[in-house]
Each structure stands twice: as C-alpha cells, then as structure tokens.
Amino acid sequence: MKPTSFWAAPILSVLFFGLFVGIWHFSTQQTLGEVTVDPEYAALIGAQAATGGQSAMPGPLDVGAKLWEHIRDPFYDRGTNDKGIGTQLIYSIGRVLIGFALAALVAIPLGFVIGMSPLIYKALDPFIQVLKPISPLAWMPLALYTIKDSNISAVFVIFICSLWPMLVNTAFGVASVRKDWLNVARTLEVSSLRTAFQVILPAAAPTIMTGMRISVGIAWLVIVAAEMLVGGTGIGYFVWNEWNNLSITNIISAILLIGLVGMMLDTMLAQLARAVTYKE
C-alpha cells in the first residue's frame, strides 16, 4: 500500500464539505413560483413567502452571511433578549466550567475513598447506581424550588451530570492500581499521603481523565437544554429565543458554534489526558 499524502485527508474533507453545501444550496434555492394567493395579501406578507417560492429553510449562503455577522460582532448588547452570540457562549461555557469544576472537587476525592475502601464502595454503590441514570434535567424543578435561582440551578444541573462519570472512573482507576506499585511503596515505607499523591494518583490519572472527558462532553450537551428551560442567557436560551423569532438562520449558526465549542472543550481535555498518560 502506498503511503497516502499528508494532504489527502484534508482535501477529501473539503470535498465532502463542498458536496454537502452544494446539495444544501440547491435544495433550498429560491424558485419563483406562480402567485398562489391574493396579490393584496401577498403584498402584505411579502411576495416571496406568498408565492411559496421561499423555503423556511435558509440556504448555506444565508447562514454564512449570518455567521459572519455574528463573528464580526459577537459581544453586542441590545437589551435583555438581544445579546451577541459570543456573550451567550461565554455564559454557557462559564456555567459548564463552574459546574464541572465543582463536580471534580467532589468526585475525585470521593472516588479516591470509594476506590480505596471496598466497604465504602459496597455501601455507596446502590446510591450511585440509582442516581447515575437520572436525567440531569429531572433535577431542574427540584433545583429551582430549593435554590430559587435559575442561574445557580443551571450550574447545579451541570454539577450533577458531570459528577457520575468522574466518580465512577476515579473509583475504578484507584481500585485497579497495580498491586506491585503499592507493594513498592510499602517496602519503601512511603507514607500513605505520599503513596496517594505519588503512586495512586499518577497511576489512576489516565482513567480519571477519561472520566473528566466524558463528563465535560455530557455537561456541554446538557447545558443547552438546561438554558432552554431557565432562560435569560446562554447559548441554549439563544437557540430557543431564535426559535420563537423563527430565525432558522440564527439557529443553524448557533448549532454550528455549539459543535465547535464542544470540540474545543474535548480537545483541551484530550491534551491534558495525553500529558498524564504513561506507557507500561
């Protein structure tokens, strides 16, 4: 097999992208149809809508133009319901990072304890198994009722959905540290604190990082839905608001940006994971 050129895959990607955009463009192209409604009504609601010539679905050029508009001025503020898409993304990323960091602060130490003690593992396992499959959004009413603050409730929902993958992975990683390494620490009379930080933590770090990566992915999935519910700010609220405005162009732009930010978060954690991975 001949080695493929470095550029082969990117060129193919561009080709696929072009194909997709092309099909999209032609299937949403405006065709001026015949007048199907009363001309006066048409004058009232706009000629194109009246003729049925325009699909509600925007074409790639419309979306591109809108996207450019958003990127050129991402932080404008024209009142409560009209903030720039950059501002909205920053709100969402902020909520995700705060909820995720709080979850890490709880899940990693707790996972350590669970992983080290088979007794505590057995005692807590039923709770984890019941709580883990609950959709984080199911917590929302309870959070709103007890916390009484929509913003903190959204952070709480992120916290609760980030918690479980990190907790379970940390416990698993800690419990499956190789016995040999622990024996080395024991024969060298290494203190338990040093063993925890210099043997167990680095040994379990790749597994913990995998849990963190899963968590941040779920958190980014959940934030959009949570913000649709709590409203106010954030990219999820933006999407819902634009749905109410029936601006499909804005919705598609937001969807694209949500995907890009999610990829960015995952890449960042993947880099971190690479830094703590070791080869045996």
Place this chain on the structure above:
Amino acid sequence: MSQPFLKIEGLTKRFAGSGGAPDFTVFENIFFGIEKGEFACIIGHSGCGKTTILNVLAGLDEATEGGVVMGGREIAGPSLERGVVFQSHALLPWLTALGNVAFGVRSRWPQWSSKQIEAHSIRYLEMVGLGGALHKKPAELSGGMKQRVGIARAFAIEPKMLLLDEPFGALDALTRGTIQDELLSIVQATHQTVFMITHDVDEAILLADKVLLMSNGPYAKIAEIVEITMPRDRTRATVHHDPQYYRIRNHLVDFLVNRSKTYAGEQGDDPVHPPVVRPGLDGGAQVVPLAKTPTPSDQASPGPALRNASN
C-alpha cells in the same frame, strides 16, 4: 552461641479451605538462618511457597504460624531495612529511571536535599551500568535495563538485607549472565546480605553461599541446605572449571528432578535443623551430622554443627 542475623522460625502458611474443605497447607515448619553478609538462594518447584516466604520476609505477607527475626527484632510489616527486587521489576512507569530510584532514596533519607538525593541515585544507577539512561522512562528501557533499575532502587536505600524474587526470570540468557556478573561484583564489594529466589541452578551456584532446597508443596519444607564450598571470588567465566562445580550441580539437579517430589520428610528429619550438605567436597554429599539437638527455643545456626563435622 551467636544467633544468625536473620532467623526464620517455624514459618507456616495455610489457606483456610472453603466450604468445609480441609485447610490447604503450602508449607510448614520452615526453619533457617542467614548470616550477615551471606548470600542465600532458595530453589524449589513452583507452588512450594518460595515467593510467600520472601513476601513474609519483606513484610508484605503474613505467615499463619511462626515468625522472622532480623537483627534481634521481629519483622512486622515492610521496612526500609529490607530492599526488595520484584520479579516484574515493578517500576513506576510515569517516572524516569532516575525518578524511580530517587523515589526510594527520598523515603529513606527524607531530610536530604533534592541535589543529594539525585547524586545518590545517580551513583547507584551508574553502578548497574545505567549512567546513560537516567532520564528514560521504563517503557523506553529493555527488560534487562528495567531489572537493573529495580536492583539500583533496592541497593540505593542501603538496606540491611536484600530480597530478590527471581529477578532474572524474564530475561534472556545473555542479559541474565551480564546482570548476574554485575550483581555478583556489587554484592562482593558491599557484603550485602541477600535472600534470592531462583529457578536456575547455575545461577544459584554462581551467586550463593548456600542454597536452600525446598521440597514440593503442599506441606513443603526445607529439605536440605547445600553449602557452596567453592571460593567466594567466582566469576561466570571460570566457575564451571572448578572441580566442585559439577558435583554441586549434579546434587542440586538430582534433588529437583528426583528427590523433591518424594521428599516429604522421608528421613524423618528434624525440621528445626534441616540437614546441611556440602556436595562440593569429597564425601560431602552425605548429610553433615548435627550436634546435639537443642530445644526449639534456642535453635542453632548450622554453624557449630558444621564445625564439628569438619573436624
């Protein structure tokens, strides 16, 4: 009568039988002693509990009965006084060779500065010929080099006793030979007390002062203590020219192949005083008679008995 530096007394390991099954006894009534500066090898078939004995010495495992006394104190739990070289090298893969050795050194001398720790660790890595691979991770080292790091880590804490669990088992013959030579010269230079498990008869003859032969389990015991009577300054290149060499080797192989299965205390030996033999000497293959049997409370090292025998 002087006590040996390390004394194993009545060591027994039993596993409770499950579901009403009788207990499973791996070994019982193991008695032996190791003098300071002595190199003892233990040979026996798999399953006779060699590794368990070593783990008890290391403090990583507990015997069902009996105990171990080192330097007048009973062993309870692991200690920096006993360095262990693990069969699977057990290096921490996220640390470099230097980091792995320094990990133990820092634990041994917590008051040392990082510079002191590094210098000390480098000295021991250079001793095992790894001066050029200080900053390599274990994954970048060959099997032999990894085991060298493990040896350097154990030596670097300057333990009173070194425990080696079949350290060369996973290495190819050439590498094994080289590291055996290195170990031999280090041990000769430092007069380190060593207890080593091996499956390799030639390795035992080359390195050891005495070889403990274990019968097969269950109910394994020390069948014989074979003294290697060749001069201590052996080298791998010349040791097999010594006329004693093949006599000792034949004796060991003969035990492993023929006698270890059926041994089970055939001569009704006193387990407190396993028979000491010196197959290297003319007529030495016979069991060296023991002096009067003392009460179990003052188990003798084989020392005085041997002195009597050689008169």
